[in-house]
Amino acid sequence: MANPAPGLPHADNDAVAHAAEARWAWLVGAIIAFLVGMLVYMSVHWAAMPPVRTETIDPGTLHLSGEFVEANLGSAMESDGSVTVRVLANQYSFTPSCVLVPADTPVRIRGTAADVVHGFSIAQGNVNVMLIPGYISNFSTRFEKPGEHVFPCHEYCGVGHAAMWARVKIVSKADFEAESMRQARGGRRASCVQQ
Numbered sequence: 001m002a003n004p005a006p007g008l009p010h011a012d013n014d015a016v017a018h019a020a021e022a023r024w025a026w027l028v029g030a031i032i033a034f035l036v037g038m039l040v041y042m043s044v045h046w047a048a049m050p051p052v053r054t055e056t057i058d059p060g061t062l063h064l065s066g067e068f069v070e071a072n073l074g075s076a077m078e079s080d081g082s083v084t085v086r087v088l089a090n091q092y093s094f095t096p097s098c099v100l101v102p103a104d105t106p107v108r109i110r111g112t113a114a115d116v117v118h119g120f121s122i123a124q125g126n127v128n129v130m131l132i133p134g135y136i137s138n139f140s141t142r143f144e145k146p147g148e149h150v151f152p153c154h155e156y157c158g159v160g161h162a163a164m165w166a167r168v169k170i171v172s173k174a175d176f177e178a179e180s181m182r183q184a185r186g187g188r189r190a191s192c193v194q195q
Helices: 010-048 173-185
Strands: 074-077 083-090 093-095 098-102 106-113 118-121 128-131 135-142 147-152 165-171
Touching: 074 098, 074 173, 083 098, 083 118, 093 165, 098 173, 106 128, 128 135, 165 173
Parallel strands: 083 106, 098 165
Antiparallel strands: 074 083, 083 093, 106 135, 118 128, 118 147, 147 165
16 A cells, blocks of 8 residues: 555545544544533523523503503504504404504504414514514504515414404505594594494
């Protein structure tokens, strides 16, 4: 057999190759140990200190009092000029079934589910929200221009899942304020649900 590196004995080539492989094995082992250590640390950290932004609610009584009673569902203008939308999901509908929001305004969506896991995404936007019983979901967005979009339930919630969808209607700020005032006189939040 020919010597692969002229001038070096065969045993020296094996030692060099072994040393290089050992260095790479130690490097890969250190990287794996570091990643496993990070995983363990983060798991313990999140288990010991849950996120402070998690809000809980009793799904059995949310319709009796608090922010998710029927009169509070829909859109409301806040003192800082933003809009808060409250949505409640039940098998097989969203309440309200049509959400009214102004264009080019910060919108904060707060929602929950009364029975099983639901979710929705709004076409032509970045909205994708999971609604889990017992928890309040928060999502901030902004709709750039007027229009109307559907938001279907994207989590299978039972036999009526395919028919569970609602709409969001984006209007000008002036139209939103006028409709908000009109509906507020009737004791309701703004929505585009026909009365």
